Amino acid sequence: MRRPNRGSLLLETVETSPNALRGPGLQADIARTGTWPAATCQQADASRGVLASTQGAGHNREVLTWKRCMSSSRQLVVPLVLTSAFALLSMTSTGAVTPSSDDAAAVERLQLKTNAIELSVTPAFGGRVLSFNLRGQPNVLKLGAAVEQQPAPEVSATAGDIAYFGHDVWVGPQSQWWLHQQLNRERQAAAAVWPPDPYLSLAQTRVSVRRHDVVEFEGVPSPLTGVQLRKQIKRSAARADTVEIGASARNIRAQPIAWDLWFNTRLAATTRVFVPVAAATDIRLQPPREPGTIAPRYQQERGLLALRADARPDGSIQRGKLLLQPSAGWMAGFAGGQVLVIRFAHQPMSAIHPEQGQVELYLDVPPQHPEQGLLEMEVHAPYRQLAPGAQMQAQEQWTLLRYTGPDEEQAQRQFLCSNAKALALVNACGAPSPSPSPPR
Numbered sequence: 161m162r163r164p165n166r167g168s169l170l171l172e173t174v175e176t177s178p179n180a181l182r183g184p185g186l187q188a189d190i191a192r193t194g195t196w197p198a199a200t201c202q203q204a205d206a207s208r209g210v211l212a213s214t215q216g217a218g219h220n221r222e223v224l225t226w227k228r229c230m231s232s233s234r235q236l237v238v239p240l241v242l243t244s245a246f247a248l249l250s251m252t253s254t255g256a257v258t259p260s261s262d263d264a265a266a267v268e269r270l271q272l273k274t275n276a277i278e279l280s281v282t283p284a285f286g287g288r289v290l291s292f293n294l295r296g297q298p299n300v301l302k303l304g305a306a307v308e309q310q311p312a313p314e315v316s317a318t319a320g321d322i323a324y325f326g327h328d329v330w331v332g333p334q335s336q337w338w339l340h341q342q343l344n345r346e347r348q349a350a351a352a353v354w355p356p357d358p359y360l361s362l363a364q365t366r367v368s369v370r371r372h373d374v375v376e377f378e379g380v381p382s383p384l385t386g387v388q389l390r391k392q393i394k395r396s397a398a399r400a401d402t403v404e405i406g407a408s409a410r411n412i413r414a415q416p417i418a419w420d421l422w423f424n425t426r427l428a429a430t431t432r433v434f435v436p437v438a439a440a441t442d443i444r445l446q447p448p449r450e451p452g453t454i455a456p457r458y459q460q461e462r463g464l465l466a467l468r469a470d471a472r473p474d475g476s477i478q479r480g481k482l483l484l485q486p487s488a489g490w491m492a493g494f495a496g497g498q499v500l501v502i503r504f505a506h507q508p509m510s511a512i513h514p515e516q517g518q519v520e521l522y523l524d525v526p527p528q529h530p531e532q533g534l535l536e537m538e539v540h541a542p543y544r545q546l547a548p549g550a551q552m553q554a555q556e557q558w559t560l561l562r563y564t565g566p567d568e569e570q571a572q573r574q575f576l577c578s579n580a581k582a583l584a585l586v587n588a589c590g591a592p593s594p595s596p597s598p599p600r
Contacts, residue, residue, distance in 0.1 A: 278292075290303060291303070300495045316358060334516075338352040357385045359382035376390065415548065417545070423556055427537065434464050443458075464588070466569055471529075482522075484519040497564060502558055539554075
């Protein structure tokens with residue numbers, strides 16, 4: 161494949177904002193205490209296509225409710241400019257930081273561009289990637305209507321999750337999210353596995369670096385998981401169609417903590433995703449337990465696992481998660497005429513927390529409209545113990561390729577093989593599988 165011309169990377173600020181959440185005193189207050197709640201789907205907005213959520217037993221997290229709160233449109237691109245200025249922040253009597261009711265809020269977007277790709281990120285919602293696409297093509301990431309409808313979430317130990325989607329960073333394992341804190345005793349006693357830490361996924365971050373080739377965000381210290389995240393999005397020095405997504409976590413506590421860094425990238429469920437997996441024994445399935453749901457169907461052969469949601473004539477909801485031990489550090493998602501290739505450092509199984517997989521694929525799909533469903537392409541970094549003040553880092557490389565072939569698994573396998581050398585996609589060319597599995 162011929163590489164596109166690199167060109168120059170442009171950085172555009174689409175909405176400026178006050179220096180909210182930037183003071184060290186404010187960060188100290190957030191680290192010490194907190195309480196900000198938020199609903200995932202407001203009844204008044206149901207007709208506008210907001211994603212609703214319920215507690216998912218099989219995946220141990222929120223699942224999509226396919227009612228009026230589900231968007232009926234496949235369009236995933238939100239308007240480039242979201243009006244209003246950022247809400248000024250105020251402190252409540254409990255020490256929680258809340259948006260001022262006097263000001264409407266908007267989502268600030270920073271744009272990274274080359275002559276090949278466009279990417280937008282926001283310091284809101286924990287510092288999140290909102291869009292990624294080839295020039296002239298649609299966004300490959302799935303976005304929730306909440307980006308526009310709930311742009312200024314309240315953040316606290318009692319907050320729920322809000323379906324912003326895009327690309328986010330959590331810490332793992334999921335089973336320990338609420339065990340190492342005292343601000344929400346109910347979630348601690350229940351060993352709650354949902355929602356994720358609101359301070360990591362909902363809070364406003366500070367733009368610490370903004371240049372033509374890089375954007376960096378500094379998150380707030382979390383009193384729940386005891387970490388402070390920093391994120392970096394920068395252009396590749398080698399390819400104009402590639403960006404590097406990095407994150408670090410620092411232990412803000414006076415005692416050791418143990419976590420991993422967990423990258424979560426959301427796409428439409430009609431994306432066909434491929435992961436190099438050598439054997440069926442490297443696949444663990446977390447099936448659903450709710451009535452009317454079935455586990456995702458996948459196929460593993462010739463060293464590659466393939467997964468995609470399709471329409472179900474029986475009316476069943478496809479829902480569940482695959483925990484994978486990949487044979488190499490990459491995965492690829494075919495989304496229409498674009499292919500998102502995510503590359504990362506391959507890890508031995510011993511480096512990953514036993515409750516997780518280095519690669520995880522989560523699928524939640526309504527029966528007749530798979531294009532409205534959700535696919536999560538997730539990567540776990542090694543599970544590590546951090547001394548007070550210590551940090552850990554992880555990184556992904558995202559590459560977007562143009563695809564003009566048929567929407568067929570074999571053609572897409574061949575496409576990956578044709579790009580294997582240029583992108584170092586180990587085992588992309590049909591490595592023999594010790595134990596091929598039939599479609600599941």
